[in-house]
Amino acid sequence: MPLYFQVATRLQELIEKGEIGVGARIENEVDLAERLGVSRPTTRRAIQYLVERGMLVRKRGVGTQVVHPKVRRPVELSSLYDDLVAGDRAPRTEVLRLEVMPASDTVATALEIAPGTPVTWIERLRYAGGEPLALMHNAIPLDVLPLTGDDLAGHGLYELLRSGGLTPRIATQVIGARSATSAEAKVLQEKRGASLLTMTRTAWDAGGRALEYGSHVYRASRYSFEINLSAG
Amino acid sequence: MPLYFQVATRLQELIEKGEIGVGARIENEVDLAERLGVSRPTTRRAIQYLVERGMLVRKRGVGTQVVHPKVRRPVELSSLYDDLVAGDRAPRTEVLRLEVMPASDTVATALEIAPGTPVTWIERLRYAGGEPLALMHNAIPLDVLPLTGDDLAGHGLYELLRSGGLTPRIATQVIGARSATSAEAKVLQEKRGASLLTMTRTAWDAGGRALEYGSHVYRASRYSFEINLSAG
DNA sequence: TACCTCAGTTTGTCATGACAAAGTATTGAC
């Protein structure tokens, strides 16, 4: 574990425990570095890390203050399944459809591939706490990762991508809303015309290769997106 | 202008012009630093800046590659008004209500202030391209900034905050959806029961002071949120 | 041919030193 990360972790613990209160200034960089026996760049990097997470704020000529005792995590590239597991909401997945088919224009445009390129097309129904929560559609280029229904029933898509050595690094999401169609209302156990949250996402790996396109609808009555922002 | 920023800007221009294509590797840090006559930390910092914006990806032992020719801006702490101005969509604001009143429990909890603390409560109708787009409710603690209706008609709320010396640094947003009430449908020129996007946001300044609470509804037929993420 | 080892390349981490810029507090003059 890098030294700067150890320092950041120690600072974070002090703040979370309340030993350095909100609004209080932390020790200046030079003294802190000396006391911990590390160099100032290392100390700066540790502080920078916490600043980026929204815990600290720096002011030249003034010092570094605590602004929030909890880490505000940046929006993460995780899948719904991961979020639900983390939230202890007992997710279950029903795979409604899984087949290899040529990419439609919509999918091809989103993934920046040629129309007709074979992709794995997946339709899943995601349950949480025994109730349906979301209807999910995904397209994964066949040459990126072959998938089976068994995998998908018990794991999140992003988990499968990662175990296949594929790491999503960049994604574009569009969040909107619309009314449920009859078919959607039926599988989601909502009334016809109920409001749904929609989210489409395209994710790329470090090499700029498109990994996944997703077009999902969530029951607005049971789900919302939470986003924490921090401006540098 | 800092040296590392000048280097980053030069690199960015090269990539945006396409002189360094997507997938291509850029010069290694040591050589680049020497050629530009700067130190390696400065070069690293410039590259780091572009990595954080999603243009470049680094791999130890391999090099630094271009993954996207355009900067993927992080989600910014801007207001809808600013977004619309930037998108050339001719925003107009109608102030429906503006009064000082004691904070409700909901508002007080969001702003982390005592219930009953005086806040300015604002209801606005935002138009874009001549059509209503969003119904916006805001609460600003009175001791943060006094506001008048004239200000709000011609400027975004965040613009006013900034001109008052208040800089939002951290915000939490929750995005959801629901059906329009009759009153909402009427002012937004939607049918009753139409799907609306909802967004609530609380913004804090660098000192951890809550600046603003907002609870807005957008016509889902005319608006959606776009979010770009980059991990790691 | 297939696999392993090892050298080379490139980024990751860390230390030390120095000066600049911005904000705060003190001191002095009027």
Next chain:
DNA sequence: GTCAATACTTTGTCATGACAAACTGAGGTA
């Protein structure tokens, strides 16, 4: 007493040097 100039504190930027860790590819061996 008030205001302005000055000194001090603290973060921001930059240079130099060094070693570590991860990946690549060539070469040797079974």
